[in-house]
Amino acid sequence: MTDIQLVVFDLDFTLWDCGGTWCDHTEPPYQRRGDHICDAGGNKISLYADVAKILHYAQQQQLPLALASRTYQPTWAKKLLQLFEIDDFFEVQQIFPDSKRTHFATIQQLTGVAYNNMLFFDDEMRNIQDVSSLGVKAVYVENGISWPIFQQQLAAA
Template identity: 35%
Template sequence: SILPKLIVLDLDNTLWTPELYQIRKPNCPKANKEIRLFPGSISILQHMADHREEWQSTQLAIASRTNKAHWARQLLEDFEINGRPIRSLFPYIEIRTGSKKNHFANLRDATGIEYRDMLFFDDDANLNLEEISHLGIMCSHCPRGLTSALFVATLQKYESLKAQHERNFMGYILSAVSLGLEEAQEVDEGRVTTGTIKFFNPTKRFGFVKEDNE
């Protein structure tokens, strides 16, 4: 399995919802009350935290343009996975206003990882993903937040392109449409059910699907 060396996540409307600028109050919003992690974010971070040996060659980073940096940093401490702040899963954090090209330049300098070995998830295709893809970074568009299905399909696409040539140009913007994502469907005794991928094991190439009606 060929995994990115660095997976970078946006915050607002990617990792959590709503966006911080939408909160009209003077104090930091409460985690799990006023701000919530997307279900896909929880599943993905939980899986990576529980299977660190399978992800030992992959690091996580944050790249956010929010002007509420102090709130964002506090929320990263307040949200928890396995009783630990999710901040502990992200050794590299870039939260500042301005072009995300600066965020990624800093990440490259801090990690020593080339752009072609990075993968970026963001909800803003018109600005953020457009300019970051020009750096040669594979990007994945998640307009309604990060989902397990999109995460899995993006990793599979990354692997297939890398397998063709390790130094292949990777500056593509992927989406649910371009990846051909559809809800998983199966017929069981005349019953049609839909579901979502809970997580995917990239090494053993299997995952779990949760039925939507569970």
Template identity: 40%
Template sequence: MSTNQDEGKYPQLVAFDLDYTLWDLWIDTHVTGPLRRDGETVNEVLDRYNEKISFYKDVSHILHRLRRVGNSNIVDRGGAITIAACSRTYAPTLARKCLSLLLVAPDSKSGDAIGGTRPAIEFFDELEIYPGSKITHFKALKERTGIPYSEMLFFFDELRNREVEQLGVTFCHVPNGLTNEIFEMGLEEWRNRQ
């Protein structure tokens, strides 16, 4: 099922920061392991003190959309889309564990029930989750994937990471968590540069 939003060219790689971009906390300072999920609860992981970790409300739809568009036959979409998580955290093991436990439901907005409920980590093709510069993260992505920087779009909550633009990556600032509107703005900025 495609929607009007699916039309148009997409970058070959879309990357997301985690903290304050996909969820509303810093995994290395606000969360204490071990992490757990209660049964099959969707979009909620609990830490040792029952603090909740959840994606912002539009994130699962955006992840489903990227998978749907990347797997569809939309003529102008640009081919398969690589989804990456790029986080400069000092708790990479905790971040990966959270992505493994956090369940994403089928996308009710598009009627996309392919695969049913599944762990968030299954949506990500690449993980650059460790302390260090975003320049380092994107150089590693380019080396592994062969995707040119001009075909990369990066969503992040901190303006200082605009530094990736010196490589040719399109940067989209996410001031208050990723929303459908901000995602559209990022796509539009990337398309305008093509």
């Protein structure tokens, strides 16, 4: 059984794709259109296919979730979380322009979970390296989080 007590996700290119760019390069206001969101320029923003399954599984397993995002437009990211109706899945949300080390220091302080009991998914290798140096099990996801990657990493932790 895993010793993971908290799973942390990045946002851009980890939980969602904002049309090949970061959410801080989109154009509010946003509109929900079925399973995706469009920005004012008509660009499509979508969760990766397995995100809902992963979030519901974690909720059923009572596995706490958190966010660590370095976006320069935190209010836009939070609006997208609300529109996708996934904001309530995350007990801690560190969404602001700073290093992941700063995000994780606050997450650790707020949750009391030791770094070595955290599992982190991100699409940027610099973040994986920074957070790994703290003792967090950090996993690089090249094309967004998927159910097989999530399951494999949770089981291996």
